[in-house]
Amino acid sequence: MADALRYRTDAPADEPAVTLDAFLDQADAASVRIEAGDDVRHLLPHLARVKLVEIDFPRFRDGRGYSSARILREAGYTGEIKATGDVLVDQLLFMRRCGFDSFAPEAPITPAAAERALSAYPYVYQHAADDAVPVWKLRHG
Amino acid sequence: MKLLLGNDLKTGAVVWWTGRDWSLHVEDAMDVGEHGETIARAEEAACRVAGAAVIDAEPGEAGPRPAHIKDRIRALGPTVRPDLTLKPADPSVGSWVI
Amino acid sequence: MYRYDQYDQAIVDARVEEFRDQTARRIAGELTEDQFKPLRLKNGLYLQLHAYMLRVAIPYGTLDSRQMRMLAEIARKYDRGYGHFTTRQNIQYNWIKLEQAPDILADLATVEMHAIQTSGESVRNISADQYAGATADEIADPRPWAELLRQVTTFMPEFSYLPRKFKFAITAADSDRAAIRWHDCGLRLVRNEAGEDGFEVYAGGGMGRTPMIAPLIRSFLPADQLFGYVQAILRVWNRHARRDNIHKQRMKILVHELGAEEFTRQVEEEFAGFEARDVDPPRAEYDRIAAYFAPPPFETGLPDEIDRSDPDFALWLDRQVAPHKAPGYAIANISLKPVGGIPGDISAEQMEVVADLAERYSFDELRATHAQNLVLPHVRKADLYAVWQALDAAGLADVNLDLVSDIIACPGLDYCSLANARSIPLAQKISTRFADIDRQRDLGELKIKISGCINACGHHHAGHIGILGVDRKGTENYQLLLGGSGAEDVSAAKITGPGFDEDGVVDAIEKTLDAYVRLRDPGERFLDTYRRIGVEPFKEAIYG
Numbered sequence: 001m002a003d004a005l006r007y008r009t010d011a012p013a014d015e016p017a018v019t020l021d022a023f024l025d026q027a028d029a030a031s032v033r034i035e036a037g038d039d040v041r042h043l044l045p046h047l048a049r050v051k052l053v054e055i056d057f058p059r060f061r062d063g064r065g066y067s068s069a070r071i072l073r074e075a076g077y078t079g080e081i082k083a084t085g086d087v088l089v090d091q092l093l094f095m096r097r098c099g100f101d102s103f104a105p106e107a108p109i110t111p112a113a114a115e116r117a118l119s120a121y122p123y124v125y126q127h128a129a130d131d132a133v134p135v136w137k138l139r140h141g
Numbered sequence: 142m143k144l145l146l147g148n149d150l151k152t153g154a155v156v157w158w159t160g161r162d163w164s165l166h167v168e169d170a171m172d173v174g175e176h177g178e179t180i181a182r183a184e185e186a187a188c189r190v191a192g193a194a195v196i197d198a199e200p201g202e203a204g205p206r207p208a209h210i211k212d213r214i215r216a217l218g219p220t221v222r223p224d225l226t227l228k229p230a231d232p233s234v235g236s237w238v239i
Numbered sequence: 240m241y242r243y244d245q246y247d248q249a250i251v252d253a254r255v256e257e258f259r260d261q262t263a264r265r266i267a268g269e270l271t272e273d274q275f276k277p278l279r280l281k282n283g284l285y286l287q288l289h290a291y292m293l294r295v296a297i298p299y300g301t302l303d304s305r306q307m308r309m310l311a312e313i314a315r316k317y318d319r320g321y322g323h324f325t326t327r328q329n330i331q332y333n334w335i336k337l338e339q340a341p342d343i344l345a346d347l348a349t350v351e352m353h354a355i356q357t358s359g360e361s362v363r364n365i366s367a368d369q370y371a372g373a374t375a376d377e378i379a380d381p382r383p384w385a386e387l388l389r390q391v392t393t394f395m396p397e398f399s400y401l402p403r404k405f406k407f408a409i410t411a412a413d414s415d416r417a418a419i420r421w422h423d424c425g426l427r428l429v430r431n432e433a434g435e436d437g438f439e440v441y442a443g444g445g446m447g448r449t450p451m452i453a454p455l456i457r458s459f460l461p462a463d464q465l466f467g468y469v470q471a472i473l474r475v476w477n478r479h480a481r482r483d484n485i486h487k488q489r490m491k492i493l494v495h496e497l498g499a500e501e502f503t504r505q506v507e508e509e510f511a512g513f514e515a516r517d518v519d520p521p522r523a524e525y526d527r528i529a530a531y532f533a534p535p536p537f538e539t540g541l542p543d544e545i546d547r548s549d550p551d552f553a554l555w556l557d558r559q560v561a562p563h564k565a566p567g568y569a570i571a572n573i574s575l576k577p578v579g580g581i582p583g584d585i586s587a588e589q590m591e592v593v594a595d596l597a598e599r600y601s602f603d604e605l606r607a608t609h610a611q612n613l614v615l616p617h618v619r620k621a622d623l624y625a626v627w628q629a630l631d632a633a634g635l636a637d638v639n640l641d642l643v644s645d646i647i648a649c650p651g652l653d654y655c656s657l658a659n660a661r662s663i664p665l666a667q668k669i670s671t672r673f674a675d676i677d678r679q680r681d682l683g684e685l686k687i688k689i690s691g692c693i694n695a696c697g698h699h700h701a702g703h704i705g706i707l708g709v710d711r712k713g714t715e716n717y718q719l720l721l722g723g724s725g726a727e728d729v730s731a732a733k734i735t736g737p738g739f740d741e742d743g744v745v746d747a748i749e750k751t752l753d754a755y756v757r758l759r760d761p762g763e764r765f766l767d768t769y770r771r772i773g774v775e776p777f778k779e780a781i782y783g
Contacts, residue, residue: 036482037482039478060274060277060400061277061360061400062400062482063360063397063398063399063400063401063402063477064477064478064482066396066397066398066399066400066477067397067474067477067478068478070397070474074512074516088274090261090278091399091400093396094394094396094397094399095396097396098396098397116260120253120256120257121250121253121254121257121394122249122250122253123246123249123250124394125250125390125391125393125394126391126395126396126466126518127518128396128397129396134520135246135247135250135390136390136520136521136524138246139244139246139524139527140521140523140524140527148286148290148291150265150266150337151266151336151337151338152290152336152337152338153286153287153289153290153291153334153335153336153337154289154290155288155289155290185272186268187268188265188266188267188268191272191286192272192286208713209713210652210713210714210715211288211652211658214288214652214653215288215289218289219289219333219653219654219663220653220661220664221581221653221661221663221664221667222581222653225319225334
């Protein structure tokens with residue numbers, strides 16, 4: 001696995017992520033892995049002990065993980081959300097906007113390419129999990 | 142016989158494998174035998190074509206004729222715009238396609 | 240109509256540069272075709288039978304003369320001098336080079352146009368009633384809502400890789416000219432007893448392999464909660480759709496499998512969360528957009544009388560012109576269905592004629608229709624004769640709106656890599672067979688819709704007469720369907736029986752219509768007769 005792109009300043013979680021089922025069984029687990037078909041809402045009652053959520057993209061076309069990240073952020077989760085698997089540079093902006101703050105793609109993405117992709121758009125049309133201000137808010141204050 | 146066709150990556154034009162290069166004209170296409178897939182993957186990897194595919198064809202006096210109507214339309218152009226086909230002045234192409 | 244501000248322009252310009260970079264990476268070999276395909280599709284760029292094809296968005300079917308002239312220029316400069324209007328009110332070009340595609344998008348951006356999300360697994364161009372803002376039978380112009388929806392559904396982060404495509408249609412009229420219940424989400428703007436605007440929301444419609452008519456899931460959604468509700472719908476689908484079988488990933492399948500009631504329950508539950516988070520733009524944003532759609536300065540005191548002394552003009556007038564909400568004005572429909580011609584095709588020169596007419600006679604406004612025609616929405620009745628003369632000189636004055644020769648046809652096997660059979664030659668044969676205008680008028684309203692494959696871009700399920708092209712052992716074969724409708728009397732057409740070859744299906748249509756003429760009650764349309772007497776008499780006529 002390539003070096004992760006990480007947009008957080010805290011120390012990374014040091015334990016490997018376990019499956020959702022294992023996480024729900026192990027009261028002391030703090031890192032969990034969400035597969036594309038998992039219902040991330042099962043995690044919501046346990047957010048207080050979660051430090052890392054890895055969300056896997058088995059194929060880049062499988063967009064379920066975007067909703068999983070949004071749901072976690074909407075529930076107030078502030079820990080790390082890492083995208084793993086088939087993560088391509090052209091997806092990074094959407095993922096950042098959904099609340100992902102680290103990336104461990106199967107095929108490496110250089111920090112420079114990531115930076116270019118993340119800064120491609122000066123404005124956005126809607127609220128998301130990031131702090132980008134939608135244009136309707138810029139228009140009306 | 143088997144032919145290899147694809148779309149030129151930059152222009153999208155339909156092209157046929159001649160044995161060493163790509164041609165716009167199906168008449169130039171060569172029987173690729175069992176090697177079509179290998180050539181296709183190599184040519185795609187070299188970014189010369191997209192959507193390379195091996196198709197069936199019958200040999201003929203005027204060159205190969207693809208077995209399926211879709212590939213004959215690809216070889217010639219849209220039947221409803223003869224002026225935009227590769228043989229705009231040839232009235233016999235309609236029966237070649239259909 | 241809407242104009243971009245600095246923000247809209249900056250976003251579209253950024254999109255052009257992003258695609259220029261992606262294209263360069265593809266040509267340099269840094270992206271494989273598998274990786275590039277979804278990126279180019281999100282910019283409307285397909286790889287078709289003969290070349291790349293570019294589909295340009297015409298949001299809710301509205302455009303102005305400047306934009307139409309640019310479409311003509313693109314046809315000339317980058318394509319082969321023509322374009323094709325589609326059943327999603329878009330235009331597509333058939334002979335595009337990948338290396339020029341970024342330049343085309345840059346040219347489009349100079350007239351506030353783009354190809355964003357005209358393909359791929361995303362929220363597609365929002366289609367709308369082509370008479371919006373002009374017809375008397377609507378409660379308000381629905382296009383401000385369509386524009387608001389266009390903006391907030393552009394580059395939605397959470398829904399950037401949906402299970403499949405997603406199509407909205409919107410209307411505010413009693414007559415459904417937008418086929419809303421054939422869409423993933425159909426919206427009808429309504430007004431409640433308190434005078435507040437809201438939407439009837441239909442969800443889970445669609446054509447293709449599994450035709451479904453969308454059920455009503457909300458009878459009144461307050462209009463300013465639209466975006467939250469839309470996100471709730473998309474989230475339920477994005478999370479719970481199948482991802483293992485491309486033929487079962489459209490939202491209609493999920494709605495059908497869950498049942499409308501359970502699907503609605505899940506949407507409402509999700510919506511409660513969005514509502515609480517207050518995700519909708521403020522009313523001021525709707526007001527800002529709506530100001531662009533204020534009615535043009537219609538003159539008052541104009542005469543309603545029209546000089547009908549030219550009989551050819553009178554024919555056109557009676558068929559192509561629809562009533563307008565403003566006295567002294569009319570809606571003029573421009574047929575792109577010449578007898579023997581290619582439905583929806585238009586040359587660059589014709590585009591420029593239409594642009595000139597819009598500028599001079601229709602407050603600079605044009606519409607594209609899902610039936611692949613064009614509309615001049617606001618023409619003074621006194622100007623109709625001049626408009627007709629100019630159209631006639633450009634070969635655009637055909638008289639066949641909603642008649643047998645006003646055929647919807649997808650590009651079919653002449654252009655499309657998905658097609659199994661050609662659609663256009665069939666449309667040409669049918670329109671030639673029924674060319675006689677007296678016969679067309681006698682046959683009355685008749686919607687023939689032809690698709691060259693099961694994906695149904697030609698809307699065959701919604702045709703009074705539908706034709707589906709299939710591949711039968713390497714030869715083209717056509718199935719005949721009867722009884723569909725995309726209007727407010729929506730229904731799905733049903734297959735009559737064994738298929739035909741190209742000439743055979745034209746004969747079968749003639750037999751069907753001969754039977755209709757024999758069996759109809761006075762004043763009945765074909766569809767009415769079919770619904771009254773059922774399919775059997777027609778089967779007897781066709782196969783007996």
